[in-house]
Amino acid sequence: MNKIRLFGLFLMMSITVIAFGQYKSDITIPDTTKAVITDPKDLSVRYASNISADELKNHLMVLASDSLEGRETGTAGTKMASEYLAEELSNMGLFAQHRPGLNRYFEPVAFTFSKWLDTDLFVNGRRFRLVWEYLAYPDENENNYLIKDNEIIYLGYGIDDPKYSDYKKAKVKDKIIMIRMGEPVNPKTGNSYITGTAQKSDWSTDIHKKLKVAKEKGVKLVLVIDEDIKASIENNRRRLLFPSPKMGDFLNTPIETANAAYISPEIASLIINENARKVEKADRKISKGKPAKVELPVDFATNMTKEVKVIKDRNVIGFIEGKKHPNEYIILSAHYDHLGKRGDEIFNGADDNASGSGMLLEIANAFQRAVMEGNRPDRSVVFLWLTGEEKGLLGSKYYVEHPVFPLENTIANINTDMVGRIDKKYEGNPDYIYVIGSDRLSSDLHKINEEMNQKYCHLTLDYTYNAADDPNQYYYRSDHYSFAKHGIPAIFFFNGVHEDYHRATDEVDKINFDKMVNIGKLIFHTAWELANRPERIKVDGEVK
Template sequence: MFLLFPSILFAQDKDTVAMRYSRIITKEDLKGYLTIVSDDAMEGRETGKDGQKKCADFIQSMFRSFGIPPYRDNTYYQEFPLDIVKPTHAEVSINKINFIANKDFYNYPGQSEQQINSTSVLFLGYGIDDDKYSDYKGIDVKGKVVMILSGEPFRKDSTSFVSGKKDRTKWSYYKTKPDKAKEKGVSALLIVVDNVEKDVADNKHRLESESMKLEGNTIEMPVIYISKEMANAILKKKKIDSLKEKILASGKPLNLVAKTKIEIGIKSKIEKVNSENVLGYIEGGDLKNELIIVTAHYDHLGKSGDVVFNGADDDGSGTVGVMELAQAFAKAKKDGHGPRRSILFMTVAGEEKGLLGSSYYVQHPEFPIKNTVCDLNIDMIGRQDEKHKDNANYIYVIGDDKLSSQLHTISESANKLYENLELDYTYNDVNDKNRFYYRSDHYNFAKNGIPIIFYFNGVHEDYHKATDKVEKINFDKMEKITRLVFYTAWELANRNERIVIDSDKK
C-alpha cells in the first residue's frame, strides 16, 4: 500500500490535468475541420493561390474562436514574399554555334538569370568529387565550366567503380553530382546524357513546371544536360564515346581541358507573390521566454484543370491536428492550467514548393531561435502505408534522438503512459534512402540546432494524387496520434528543465 500510494497519486494527478485536456482533441472535431480544409472550395491550397489564402483565413478564424489572441500587431499571419520562376530554356552556344533546347540539351526551371562565357571546358569523366572514379584532385574547379558523364561507371563485368558491387541503384550518387559541383564553386555544370529527347519526354512535367523560391535568394549554378553530339562539339577532335570507353577499359579516371568557347545564357521570368504562415501563440507562465513549436503545412499541390488535389492526409491531417492541439492548450490556459513555456502552433505554407514557409520562419523568427526548445512537426497522420496495412496503431517517428536524447525519452514515455502506439523508427535511420528526415518542415529547425520530432504515417497509394480525400482518413488513428503529440508537448512545456542538446546524429 505504502509503495503503491505515490504512483496512484501520480496517475490521478495526470487524470485531472493532462488527460482532461487531451480529451478536447476528438475525432469528431478533427473530421469537422478536415472536411473543410480538404474541401474542393480550398482548391488544393496551392501556395500563393486563392485556396491557400482561404485556408489561412479558416485557420486564423479558428485560432480566434479558441480564444488565442493575435501574436502581434493584430495579426495571426507571418507574410513572406516569393518569386515564381517561370520555365525558360537556357541559350547555349559552342564556338558561336547555337544549340537547340530540348533537342541538343535541356535544363530544369528555377535557375537564376545569368550569363556565363568561357574559353575552356574542363572534362572530369564521371566525377566531381575526390572519389576513386575521378582524378580531379588538385584541379581547381572553382569558377569553371565543368563537363561530366551522367550516371555511374561500370566495369565490363558490370561491377561499379564506385561501390565495387553489381549494384545499379546507387541513387544518392546521381543526386549529389550537382550538389557537389555547387559546393566546389563550379560556374556551370554540363552533364552528358545518352538521349536528350527521351529525357525531355520522361520529365516533361518537371521541365514545364514553374518553381517557387523565397524572394532574393542567391544565384544558382546552372546545370545543363547535353547530348553526346554537343559534348563532341566541345571536345572538338576527341569523341565523348571513346573517352568513356577509355575510362571503363582502364578502370582509371580521366580529365582534360577542352579549349572551346562556350556561352551559356539563363534568362529568368519571375512573378511576385505573397504567402503566409498562420501562427497561434499561447504565452506561457513562469518559463514563457522558452518556446515549444508545433508545426504542420497547410499548403498542398493545388489543382490541375478541374481536378483538385485535396490533400486530406498531406497535410490536411497535420493542419487540423495542430488546430486541435491549439484548442486543447488554449482551453487549459483559460481554466488556469496554461503551459509554463510558451507554445507556438504554426501552420506553414510553401512546403510543397521546397519547405519555403518554415525556411522563411527560421530566417525571420518571431521568437528568438535560441529560446526555441524544439519543434514537433506533423505531416500526414491519417492513413496507413503498405507495411502497416493491417495495423492502424502505429506512427513513424523520425529525428527525435538526433539532437537530444531526452526528447526521445519523453516521446517514448508519453506514448507508453497514454497511447501505446507502435512507434516505428525505420525512417529514423540516417542511411534510409527515402531521406524523410530532410523532407518536411522540421528540417529547417533541425538545421538551426533545434531538436525536432517528425510524425509521419508513411506514403500510400493516394500520396500526391487527387485521390487523397477525406473519406479515406482514419480519424480514430488521427485522434490517438494527435493526443500523443499533446502529451509530448505538455511534458516539454511544463517540465522543470529545458531539454538539453546532447547528441549530434544528423
Template sequence: MRNNLYACLLLAALGYGCAQTPSASKGPITDAAKLSEAAPTYAATITAADLSKHLTIIASDEYEGRNTGEKGQKMAAEYISREFREDGLTGPVQSNTTNPYYQTFDLEKSQWGDGYMTVGKEKYLMMQDFFVLGSSPFQTEQAVDVVFAGYGIDDAKYSDYNNLDVKGKVLVVLAGEPKGPNGNYLISGTDKASDWGNDYRSKRNAATKRGAKAVMIVTGTNPGEFNSLTQRYKAYANRPSIGLKSSNENPSAATMFISPVAGASLLGTTTEKLIGYNKQVATAGKPVAATFTAAKDVKIMTERKSEPLPTENVLGYIEGSDKKDEVVVVTAHYDHVGVEEALEGDKIFNGANDDGSGTVAVLELAEAFAQAKKDGYGPRRSVLFMTVTAEEKGLLGSEYYSENPIFPLANTVANVNIDMIGRMDYEHEKTNDSNYIYSIGADKLSSELHQINEAMNEKYVNLKLDYTFNDENDPNRFYYRSDHYNFAKHGIPIVFYFNGVHDDYHKPSDEVDKIIFESAEKVARLAFHVTWELANRDNRIVVDSNKK
C-alpha cells in the same frame, strides 16, 4: 470542443471544486508534477470527431487544393487564423497590424525561358543536359571562368577548397562524397554518408561562402543515369515554380545538375576520366589535385521570368508562465498542390492526408493548450502553433520563418512537426495495422527528446513507434523533406510524425473519407503529450548532438 464543462471535469479530477479555479486564487500552476497530472484531461479533448469536423472543411473541393498563393490557400489561412482567435490564442506578428496571426511575405513565381551553355562550338541545352535549381544569375548570355572543385566539400575533415580561388567563378563538382580505401566515407569514417552527400544545399552553401557564382554538380556516370536521376526535374521544368525571393545583397551560388558529358566538356576531359577521379581520392584517402584543364570559351544563358506571389504562415501563440521566454513550436503545412485542369474526372488535389491531417491536429493541440491556460494550467514555456505555407514548393514557409523568426531561434526549445497522419502506408496495409506512426528525427539532436517521445507514448498512447525512416541511410530522405528540417538545420531538436506513403499520395484521391480518424486522434494526442512535457518540464531539453 469549446465546452465549459472541461474546467469542472479537470478540477473534479484534481480535487478542486468547480467554484474555484487555480487562476482565480493563486495564479497559474508552475509545478511540473501538477501540470503532468492535468495533461490527460486536456489530451482527451482531442477527438476523432473534432479532427474530422475541421478536415471536412479545409480538404473540401471548396478550398481548391490549397495551392500556395491561390484562393484556396487564402481560404485555409483565414479558417486557421479564425480558429486560433476564437480559441483565445494571440496573434504574435506585431508588425502585421491588419492580421497579427499572419506572417506575410512574397515568394517568386517564375518560369524558365531560353537556356543553354556553350563550350567552344559545343552547345548544351537547359532541361536536357542540365537543370537549374532555384535562381540563376545568367539572365543574359555571360562568359564564365570554370574551376574543378572535386566534390565541392568544405569540411574540417576534408576540403576541396584548399589553395583554390573560386571567387566569381563557376565550379564543376562531383555528386556524392568520397570514400577511403576501406570503403567507408572519409568524412564520417563509417558507412554512413553525411549531409555533404545527402543534401546538395551543403555544396551550394559552401560555394556561396567561398564567393563562387555557380556550382554545377555532375550527376550520374553516363547519359542514361543522368536522365534517370533527373527525370523528376524534366516533369516540372516547363511549369511555373515558386521559390523564396532571392537577396540581391547576398545571392546564393546558382545550383545546376549537369550531365557527365557536359561536365567533362567543361573540364576538357572524358567522362571516364572525370568519373575516375573518385578512385584517385579513394586510393589517396584525401583530396587530390586534378589534372583537368578547364575550357576557356564557356558561356551560359538561363533566362528566368518572375513575378511576386504573396502568401502567409499562420501563427497562434500561447504565452508561458515562469519560463515564457523559451518557446516550443508545433508545425504542420496547410498548403497542397491545387488543381490540375488537364486531368480527366476529379481535378482537385484536396490533400486530406497531405497535410490536412497535420493541420487539423495542430488546431486541436492549440485548442487544448488554450483551454488549459484558461483553467489555470497554461504552459510554463510559451508554445507557438504554426501552420506553414509552401511546403509543397520546397519547405519555403518554414524556411522563411527560420530566416525571419518571430521568436529568437536561440530561445526555441524544440519543434514538433506533423505531416500526414491517419492513413496506412503500403507496408502496414499488408497487415491492416493502423496503430503505428513513423517517428523521425527525435534522437538526432537531443537524446532527451527521443526519451520523452518514447515515454509519453508508452504512458499515454501505445502506438507502435516505427523508426524505419529514421535511419540516416534511408533512401527516401524523409528527415530532409518536411518543415522540421528548417529548424533542425539551425540546431533545434525536432520530432516528426508521419504515416508513410500510399496510393493516394499527391493524387486527387487523397480524400477525407480515407482518413482513419481514430488513428489520427492517437497520433495527435502523442504530439500533445510530447509538447506538454517539453513546455512544462523543469529543465530545457539538452542538445547533445551535432547532427543536422
C-alpha cells in the same frame, strides 16, 4: 535508453542500436501490464481529453473540401484555408500577435522561382550546351537575350585587392572577361600574395566576391574556368533541372553580381586558340604577383533568357506565452497546403495534410483550455501552419530564414504530417504511429516521447523510417527538417503512405478520426512535458 519497460527482444535491439551510435529503427511496444494514467487530476490528461474526433472531422470537412480547390500554394484555396485557421484560433481565444514579421495571425511569405527558357554558348560557331559542357544559374544572372563580342579579355584570377589586382590598367567596361578560380600563389613559398601565408583568402573561397567586383567594373559577362567541370555539373545538375526558389520576392531586385558562366578547360582552350603562349606568359607573370591580361580575338555569343515567377502566400501562427520561461519556445507544426487541381480533378489532401492541420488546431485548443483554467505552460508554445511544403518545404524554409521567434531559443519542433490513415503494415491495428527524428539531435526528446506514450497512450511506436539508410528518407522530406538543419531537435509523426497518397481520392470519408485522437493525445502529452519540465532538453546529436 528510455525508462519504460519493453519486451526483452525490443529492449535488446534498442540497447544495441544506441550502443553503436545508430538511430533507432525498430519498434517500441508499450508495456500493457502497466495501466495508462486516466486520472483528470493529472493536468496533461485533463487537457488532452479535449481533443475530439467530432471536432477533428469538422475541421477536415472544411480544410479538405472542394471549395478550397486542393489548397495549392499561392492560390485562393490556401488563402481560404489560412483564414479558416486564423478564425479558429481567434474563436478559441488565441489572440493575434503584434510582432515584427506578423500581420495578425499571418507571416507573409514569398518565393522567387527562376528558370532558363533558352541558354546556349557559342565559340567560333561551335555550340556548347548547358549542364553538359558549362554551367550558369538563372537566379544569379540577369535576363539577357544575347551577350555577344568579338573579344574576350583573359584577366587572371579576376581579383581586385589592395595587395594584388588583376584589374590594374585593365579596361573592362562592357567587356567579357575570362578568369580562373583561386588566387595567385608564390611558387617558391606556397604563400598567397594576398594573405602572405599558406592560408588562402576569401577570393579563393567565395566566387561571388569576384563576380561582385566584375559587376562594379561594368563587366557584361564573366567566364569562370572550372578545372573540374564534370564534378561541378554532377553536383549542380539537380539545382538547374529542379531549381529551388529564393526565399522572398526578388522579382524587381537587381542581382549584385555580373552575369557568369562556368566553363570547361576545353571551352577556355577554344577561346584562347592561337594565343596559348601569350596566356602562358601572362600566367608566369601572375605567379610572380604581377597582374597581366591578354586580349583574345574570338567569335563569342551566349543567350541568357530566363523566366522569373513569384509565389506569395502566408504561414499561420498561433501563440501562447509561457509563464516561467516566456523566451523559450516549443513549436508544433503542420503544413496546410496540398497539390491543388489537375484539370477538373481536385486533390483535397484529407490525410496530406488536412489531418495534421486539423489535429494542430485541436492541440492548440487543448493548450488554450489550460490557459483559461489558470494552468498556463511554463514555456511558450507556438502553433505553426506552414504553406509550400508540397513545393519543397518552402514555408518552413522561409520561417527559419525569417523566424518570428528566435531559433536559438526554440527548444524543439513537433511536426505532424499525415496522421489520419492506416497503412498496409498496420491494417486492423490503428493504434500505431511512425516516429521519425526523435533521437537524431536529442536523446532527451526521444526519451520523453517514449515515456509519455508508456504513461498515457500505449501506441506502437514504429521507427522503421527513422533508419539512416531507409530508402524513403522521410527524415528529409517534411517540415521538421528545416528546423533540424538549424540544430533544433525535431520529431515527426507520420502514419505511412497508402494507395490514395497524392491522388484525388485522398478524401475525408477515408480518415480514421479515433486513430487521430489517440495520436493527438500523444503529441499533446509530449508537448506539455516539453513545455513544463524544469530543464530544457539537451542537444546531444549531430546535425546531418
